[in-house]
Amino acid sequence: MAVVLLVILCFTTLLCVRKWSKLTQYYRTFNLLERFSGPPAYLLIGTVPYMLFTDFYKWANAMCQQYGDPVRFWRFGHPMIFISSYKYAVQLLTKSNFNGKLQDLDMIYRHPGGKGLSTMQADIHSQKRKMLAPAFSRAIVEGSVEAFSEETKILLNTLQKFAVTGDAFNMVDYMMTCLFHMVARSDFGDTFMENRNDNTARQHMQALHTIAETLSKRILGPNLLLRKDFIFFLTKDGKATRKAGNTLNSFALQAVEKRRLYRKTVTGEHNICYLDILLDLMDSGLMNEDDVISELNNFMGGAYDTTALTICWTLFLLALNPQHQEKVYEELQHIFKSLPSSSSSEYTLTANDTKEMKYLELCLKESLRLFPPAPIFPRSTVTDMKLDDGRIIPGKVDVLIFANLIHRDPEYFPNPEKFDPERHLEPIPAFMPFSMGVRNCIGQVYGMYQSKVVLAYLIREFVWETTESWESVEIAYQGLLYPKNGLHFKIKRRC
Numbered sequence: 001m002a003v004v005l006l007v008i009l010c011f012t013t014l015l016c017v018r019k020w021s022k023l024t025q026y027y028r029t030f031n032l033l034e035r036f037s038g039p040p041a042y043l044l045i046g047t048v049p050y051m052l053f054t055d056f057y058k059w060a061n062a063m064c065q066q067y068g069d070p071v072r073f074w075r076f077g078h079p080m081i082f083i084s085s086y087k088y089a090v091q092l093l094t095k096s097n098f099n100g101k102l103q104d105l106d107m108i109y110r111h112p113g114g115k116g117l118s119t120m121q122a123d124i125h126s127q128k129r130k131m132l133a134p135a136f137s138r139a140i141v142e143g144s145v146e147a148f149s150e151e152t153k154i155l156l157n158t159l160q161k162f163a164v165t166g167d168a169f170n171m172v173d174y175m176m177t178c179l180f181h182m183v184a185r186s187d188f189g190d191t192f193m194e195n196r197n198d199n200t201a202r203q204h205m206q207a208l209h210t211i212a213e214t215l216s217k218r219i220l221g222p223n224l225l226l227r228k229d230f231i232f233f234l235t236k237d238g239k240a241t242r243k244a245g246n247t248l249n250s251f252a253l254q255a256v257e258k259r260r261l262y263r264k265t266v267t268g269e270h271n272i273c274y275l276d277i278l279l280d281l282m283d284s285g286l287m288n289e290d291d292v293i294s295e296l297n298n299f300m301g302g303a304y305d306t307t308a309l310t311i312c313w314t315l316f317l318l319a320l321n322p323q324h325q326e327k328v329y330e331e332l333q334h335i336f337k338s339l340p341s342s343s344s345s346e347y348t349l350t351a352n353d354t355k356e357m358k359y360l361e362l363c364l365k366e367s368l369r370l371f372p373p374a375p376i377f378p379r380s381t382v383t384d385m386k387l388d389d390g391r392i393i394p395g396k397v398d399v400l401i402f403a404n405l406i407h408r409d410p411e412y413f414p415n416p417e418k419f420d421p422e423r424h425l426e427p428i429p430a431f432m433p434f435s436m437g438v439r440n441c442i443g444q445v446y447g448m449y450q451s452k453v454v455l456a457y458l459i460r461e462f463v464w465e466t467t468e469s470w471e472s473v474e475i476a477y478q479g480l481l482y483p484k485n486g487l488h489f490k491i492k493r494r495c
């Protein structure tokens with residue numbers, strides 16, 4: 001009996017100590033965060049009454065403007081900080097220990113095919129990133145430029161019908177399909193493209209969007225019950241997410257099997273693709289099959305939507321600003337040399353050509369400033385982060401950094417709503433469309449090369465006009481900055 005009592009006593013003491021240390025930690029976090037401004041926080045529910053939004057992006061931007069920077073929130077007992085100024089963003093992003101991802105991203109990470117670089121938590125991230133870095137080197141990307149050109153030529157062909165009829169069309173769908181094939185080709189190798197199929201592209205895009213949409217609802221919405229997998233996967237959204245995850249995984253697995261077979265049969269030299277690098281890591285025991293599938297999903301997810309949106313937003317801004325479009329065209333005339341404009345597709349752009357596209361690059365940067373495709377950087381502090389003004393963001397606090405607001409700070413970007421490519425003639429420190437620091441975009445060189453090649457062909461071949469206006473375009477934020485109703489254009493062939 002005495003032993004039983006002793007065990008119960010020890011157990012209760014242990015429980016009390018643990019609860020007590022949790023409570024003191026919570027109290028400390030609360031006190032530190034109360035030094036930041038934000039909506040009033042109530043007992044137990046925190047700032048939830050101020051978080052009943054229907055449109056997260058609009059609401060979050062309005063909150064940053066209303067409360068300044070940083071803003072703190074409490075979703076019940078769960079703290080969160082919004083950062084919208086360069087001053088604080090740079091202090092956090094350039095610290096090597098600011099490498100945790102939003103804790104809720106575990107909702108992807110804990111499932112098969114979800115353990116990619118972008119959802120990985122701090123403890124394993126830097127080692128994995130070092131391992132994968134060679135696959136994103138400039139040399140590998142430059143080796144893909146010819147494939148980028150070939151894929152764009154197919155798009156040029158598809159679009160010719162609109163130049164003939166003069167009908168308006170939504171460019172986002174065409175761009176996504178083109179970029180899907182382009183990325184799949186450099187990701188999985190030319191051999192995979194033998195079964196090029198727009199239906200597969202559509203299914204993949206649909207699956208990716210389903211996951212982005214349901215994840216946004218789970219992470220940002222007020223219904224905390226949906227965070228529990230066993231509840232979420234019983235709902236309609238949960239079932240759609242599971243189906244979408246299976247689609248992505250089986251697509252990646254098919255690519256793995258095809259490439260394995262190819263590697264067994266091929267003799268002599270062959271073009272190395274991203275998947276080869278992953279398969280080599282697997283053969284040397286540094287990755288397992290789920291890691292490879294996860295990285296392929298991650299690469300596809302990170303690569304085609306972002307770049308397709310970058311290209312569409314740039315076309316939109318150039319259509320609204322025809323004088324800049326003409327300057328880009330004149331620059332391209334030198335690169336495509338004596339070829340008539342109507343036969344741009346007879347020329348295959350090289351990596352060296354893209355280095356000559358200086359004005360186009362300025363326009364691209366200005367588009368990435370005004371419409372950064374991934375405008376919010378979701379992070380979580382691993383340890384305490386001290387700001388220059390002495391305030392501390394404690395460890396294990398979620399932080400969202402808003403690049404779209406930083407990009408409109410008149411201190412760094414005078415007349416911020418103006419499309420002014422030449423402002424990028426000198427580097428601007430507060431310009432961060434690819435984020436900064438240890439978790440910045442590993443594919444930025446790849447994305448810039450792709451965007452330049454595609455835009456070069458599209459602008460050399462057609463004059464672009466848009467049927468939209470700046471005011472009419474609505475944003476739908478689902479991790480990326482999508483135009484809610486697409487972006488519609490009319491094109492004319494250049495003579």
Ligand code: HEM
Pocket residue numbers: 117118119129298299302303304306307310372373374376377378379433434435436438439440441442443444446447448451
């Ligand atoms: C112009 C197009 C692109 C834009 C604007 C863009 C933007 C970004 C941003 C802002 C981040 C960091 C988010 C954060 O700080 O939390 C990021 C991360 C990432 N991007 Fe990109 N991206 C682009 C293209 C690409 C491409 C083409 C690839 C693949 C080839 C790629 C792969 C990744 C990966 C794997 C990460 C996670 C890096 C890590 O956590 O270490 N991105 N991207």
